[in-house]
Amino acid sequence: MTGPLHVPPPGPLPGPPPGSRPSRRSFLGLAATVPLAATGALALGAGTAHAADAAYVMGYFTESPDMLAADYGLHLAVSTDGLQWTPLNQNAPVATPTAGSLGLRDPFILRKQDGTFVVLATDLKGTDWSYVSQYIHVWDSADLRTFTGYRRMRLHDMNTHSWAPEAYWDAGRRQYGVIYSAVNSSGHNVIMVNYTTDFATASAPQVFFDPGYDVIDGDLAVGVGGVNYLYFKKNSTLVGARSSSLEPGSFTEFSTAVAHGGTEAPTLVKSLAANGVWYLWGDTWSPNGVFYAWQTSSLAAGTWTALDQRTYTQPLNSKHLTIHPITSAEYTSLIAKWGTPAWNRLKSYNYPARYVRHSDYTARIDPYAFDPYPDSQWRLVPGLADSTGVSFQSVNYPTRYLRHYDYALRLDVNDGTSVFAADATFRRTAGLANSAWASFRSYNNPTRYIRHSDYVLRIDPVSTATEQQDATFSVGY
Structure with a gap:
């Protein structure tokens, strides 16, 4: 191309009908096409498919x-x-x-x-x-x-x-x-x-x-x-x-x-x-x-x-x-x-379109995508009560952790007590419904696991196949 092409300024484009998805198109006529010269060295090599x-x-x-x-x-x-x-x-x-x-x-x-x-x-x-x-x-x-x-x-x-x-x-x-x-x-x-x-x-x-x-x-x-x-x-x-x-x-x-x-x-x-x-x-x-x-x-x-x-x-x-x-x-x-993310997301096993999040400080699983999206981001840190366990620190509320209270999971501020630390600590195990996934057993109520019930998270005893699926999650990004 030897110089800039002159293109008249585009006129206004009509928008999509109310409530519809724009079709990503303009409705203007086309100007005459001016050829653009192709120059430069020809690229040679093994091609885009690599055995490695x-x-x-x-x-x-x-x-x-x-x-x-x-x-x-x-x-x-x-x-x-x-x-x-x-x-x-x-x-x-x-x-x-x-x-x-x-x-x-x-x-x-x-x-x-x-x-x-x-x-x-x-x-x-x-x-x-x-x-x-x-x-x-x-x-x-x-x-x-x-x-x-x-x-x-x-x-x-x-x-x-x-x-x-x-x-x-x-x-x-x-x-x-x-x-x-x-x-x-x-x-x-x-x-x-x-x-x-x-x-x-x-x-x-x-x-x-x-x-x-x-x-x-x-x-x-x-x-x-x-x-x-x-x-x-x-x-x-x-x-x-x-x-x-x-x-x-x-x-x-x-x-x-x-x-x-x-x-x-x-x-x-x-x-x-x-x-x-x-x-x-x-x-x-x-x-x-x-x-x-x-x-x-x-x-x-x-x-x-x-x-x-x-x-x-x-x-x-x-x-x-x-x-x-x-x-x-x-x-x-x-x-x-x-580098890889300093946070994780947790996907539900039996509702894989849903991710663990907090909403009004209540832990639940909701369909992706949603805002505020940081509600679904967690730092899996060493357990507050036992470093061999895991605690879930909120990314957007970093003073708050998932803990159980009356068996319901909620996002609370770490008050520094041993009770809070125990309530906020879990043992990660192989997934109860799929060993390639993960489940999380309560540290101070070891017969109970994190599970969802009506999309809300709590800790419960788990025995049936459905309960095992409710208590199984993928830890990813």
């Missing part, structure tokens, strides 16, 4: 129901199985845009042909859907520990957005394709593509996928058994298309739609442990940002089975994820650099 990959990294931004967690920087989490996630840097951002809207949504991580990473993201801070940017945010990174070369890359000069950018290596073109959502001349969202070698300048945009109806959030799995798969959002469901080539216009819808309420942001993830198994993640619309996951043993079949929520846990307040495989050395290096 043994773990995963996730990128996301954060929001919560009352927007207390709204943070539009790049957040990272890691996982060894692609299902249970550990947020890094205390769930704070590791990089934040310094140009454009000064915020990001929809981050995407790609390992380039030379083995380094590039991070792309929507140039949008918050939920002002009238904001129009022809640019996307871009960072380079050798290791996801440092982020360099921050810039914005212009994709078009049209009077429409550039949402949810993703990239892939097109071996036939020996260039990277960058796909994203934009509005076409018919007034509906399509998936566009530009080609680049350096993620600094790009070719003129082309329509990559337009089935004739509104589609956003394209996610590609390239070269799986000689077929390329594109998943996208259609009418609040996740749907797949496929093609034997990567040519624009070559993809045809084929899969069974999946959804859990209004679902968007599909992410395809290949299992590193089970041959042929793929996961499909989706994000429910709204600041709640609840993720759901499905599994298939054949991408070609296009059918998915919902995973039990016990099997996966998303990072706290995460929205619109990207997942990429990494090596075990990179996994260890990321944890060494950014």
Whole structure:
């Protein structure tokens, strides 16, 4: 690109109908397209698939129901199985845009042909859907520990957005394709593509996928058994298309739609442990940002089975994820650099959509997500009465601990007495319903365990299978 393109200021965009979810689209006509020159050295290397990959990294931004967690920087989490996630840097951002809207949504991580990473993201801070940017945010990174070369890359000069950018290596073109959502001349969202070698300048945009109806959030799995798969959002469901080539216009819808309420942001993830198994993640619309996951043993079949929520846990307040495989050395290096959280969350075994929290100082399990979200964050510290046990210190009320009183669990200020210390101390044991989970036996009432009853926590004797499930929790993040 030899100079800035002149784009007339965008006019006002109509908002969504009252009470509805905005469709993340503008309704403006398109300006004439001005080609952008592609320059830079061609990236060469072993490709994005590495035999040594043994773990995963996730990128996301954060929001919560009352927007207390709204943070539009790049957040990272890691996982060894692609299902249970550990947020890094205390769930704070590791990089934040310094140009454009000064915020990001929809981050995407790609390992380039030379083995380094590039991070792309929507140039949008918050939920002002009238904001129009022809640019996307871009960072380079050798290791996801440092982020360099921050810039914005212009994709078009049209009077429409550039949402949810993703990239892939097109071996036939020996260039990277960058796909994203934009509005076409018919007034509906399509998936566009530009080609680049350096993620600094790009070719003129082309329509990559337009089935004739509104589609956003394209996610590609390239070269799986000689077929390329594109998943996208259609009418609040996740749907797949496929093609034997990567040519624009070559993809045809084929899969069974999946959804859990209004679902968007599909992410395809290949299992590193089970041959042929793929996961499909989706994000429910709204600041709640609840993720759901499905599994298939054949991408070609296009059918998915919902995973039990016990099997996966998303990072706290995460929205619109990207997942990429990494090596075990990179996994260890990321944890060494950014650190793991100094707090935990506890998920209910038999109500895995619910987490332990305090509300009006009463301990209970409530559906994720909620605000104030720190109500569900706990520091599991050495037991106040016995350091071989555990006590639950509130993150947002650090002078208060979970203790039992008349067998009910509540959040009280530590008064320094031996009675309080004993009431607030528990023995962690193997989960009564699942030994891979955890249960907590009262220190001074050792025949009783923490359990929920009508969603409220208390200590009770446990004998039946239901009671064992009520008393079993996952300690995670």
